[in-house]
Amino acid sequence: MNRVLNFKKRTGQLKELGELVFLEGMKDISFEIKRIYYTHSAKAGVVRGRHAHKKLEQLLICVYGVIKVMCDDSEVQEYYTLDDPAKGLYVGPGIWHTMKWLKDDSVLLVLASDYYDESDYVRDYDEFIKLAKEGYWK
Numbered sequence: 474m475n476r477v478l479n480f481k482k483r484t485g486q487l488k489e490l491g492e493l494v495f496l497e498g499m500k501d502i503s504f505e506i507k508r509i510y511y512t513h514s515a516k517a518g519v520v521r522g523r524h525a526h527k528k529l530e531q532l533l534i535c536v537y538g539v540i541k542v543m544c545d546d547s548e549v550q551e552y553y554t555l556d557d558p559a560k561g562l563y564v565g566p567g568i569w570h571t572m573k574w575l576k577d578d579s580v581l582l583v584l585a586s587d588y589y590d591e592s593d594y595v596r597d598y599d600e601f602i603k604l605a606k607e608g609y610w611k
C-alpha cells in the first residue's frame with residue numbers, strides 16, 4: 474500500500490545554508506532505482522497521472538512546492554499532500570494515481586524501479602477496475 478517515508482536530513486550549523494536530504498537505494502527505499510525523472514514548470518491546477526502501473530514501484534518526492542496526490546486501489550481513495558522535500562510517497566503497482574499541482578512550478582521527482590515501458594501503464598480507468606476485480610494485483 475502507499476506509504477509516506479521520511480528521509481534523513483542534515484541541517485548545517487548555519488540555518489541560512491539550508492538543508493541536505495539524502496536517501497540510499499535498498500536502504501531507505503525497498504527497491505533498486507533504475508530510473509529517475511522529474512516534472513517541472515507546471516502551473517497550479519495542472520493534473521497529471523491518471524493511470525496505474527502493472528508492476529512498477531515508485532517513490533514520489535515533491536522537491537519544491539506543493540503537490541496533492543490521489544491514490545485509488547479500486548476500492549479506497551487516499552489523498553496525500555506532498556509539501557516537504559524530506560518526505561516521499563511510495564506508490565506501488567495497482568494504484569490509480571493523479572498528481573495535482575497546488576503551487577506554480579512545483580517539482581515532482583520520481584525514483585522508479587524499472588526503465589520506461591508504456592506496456593506497464595494502465596491508462597483507462599475501466600480497464601484498471603476490470604483488472605483489479607480479476608485479481609491482477611492480488
Ligand code: T46
Pocket residue numbers: 508510512521522523531533572583589
Ligand atoms: C507516473 C507519474 C508519477 C517517457 O518517454 N519516459 C519516461 O520515463 C516517462 C516517465 C514518460 N515518458 C513519456 C510517456 C508520455 O508520452 O513522456 C510522456 C508523458 O508521460 P505521462 O503522461 O505518463 O506523464 P505523467 O506525469 O502523467 O506520469 C508520470 C509517469 O509517466 C508515470 O509513470 O507514475 O509521472
